Amino acid sequence: MVRANIKITLKAGVLDPQGKAIEHALKSLGFKGVNEVRQGKYIEVELAESDESLAREQVDRICRELLANAVIEKYAYEIVG
Amino acid sequence: MVRANIKITLKAGVLDPQGKAIEHALKSLGFKGVNEVRQGKYIEVELAESDESLAREQVDRICRELLANAVIEKYAYEIVG
Numbered sequence: 001m002v003r004a005n006i007k008i009t010l011k012a013g014v015l016d017p018q019g020k021a022i023e024h025a026l027k028s029l030g031f032k033g034v035n036e037v038r039q040g041k042y043i044e045v046e047l048a049e050s051d052e053s054l055a056r057e058q059v060d061r062i063c064r065e066l067l068a069n070a071v072i073e074k075y076a077y078e079i080v081g
Numbered sequence: 082m083v084r085a086n087i088k089i090t091l092k093a094g095v096l097d098p099q100g101k102a103i104e105h106a107l108k109s110l111g112f113k114g115v116n117e118v119r120q121g122k123y124i125e126v127e128l129a130e131s132d133e134s135l136a137r138e139q140v141d142r143i144c145r146e147l148l149a150n151a152v153i154e155k156y157a158y159e160i161v162g
Contacts, residue, residue: 001116007088007123022124025147033129033139035082042088042123043103048114058114066106 002047004059006067006077009040014072043067055079083128085140087148087158090121095153124148136160 010016016038023037045062049055056079063075091097097119104118126143130136137160144156 005088007086009123009125019124022147026126026143029146031139031143034143035127035129036125037127038125040123040125042090042121043100044090044117044119044121045103045107046116046118048116058112062107062112062115065110066103 001050002052002055003080004045004047004055004062004077005080006043006045006059006063006075007040008043008063008068008073008075009038011072011074040073041067052079082131082162083133083136084161085126085128085136085143085158086161087124087126087140087144087156088121089124089144089149089154089156090119092153092155121154122148133160 018039019037022039023034026034026037045059047055047058049058059077064070068075099120100118103120104115107115107118126140128136128139130139140158145151149156
């Protein structure tokens with residue numbers, strides 16, 4: 001059994017209104033040193049598979065088929081223990 | 082300038098309907114080996130601060146004051162660059 005920790009983020013250049021909202025909120029709270037904020041999704045998937053390369057194959061398919069919208073999002077993940 | 086990569090996840094025991102929905106969707110798509118899915122948020126914050134320990138202090142305050150709801154969520158982050 002392994003766990004995949006998946007980050008899904010907007011591609012560079014895609015407008016991120018949620019990130020902008022957080023950025024403005026932080027500035028109004030007095031955090032002056034904040035330059036840019038980008039918001040994404042974080043998803044943990046526990047897989048019965050124990051072979052790492054098969055798990056990677058499965059996670060790639062999961063990301064492409066369900067979790068990430070390839071037009072505007074990219075994904076990255078790590079497989080842990 | 083450093084970037085903080087922040088993961089915000091639900092504490093263990095807190096119900097996660099979004100994660101459950103993803104889990105069911107994956108099962109209907111034929112991914113049989115999926116055991117559990119938990120959904121969280123992923124936020125990248127670029128800080129003007131270049132000293133790592135001061136940046137950590139700032140990110141802790143940002144998480145506690147704005148990003149994470151300490152009652153049901155926990156956060157973790159890494160400082161890069």
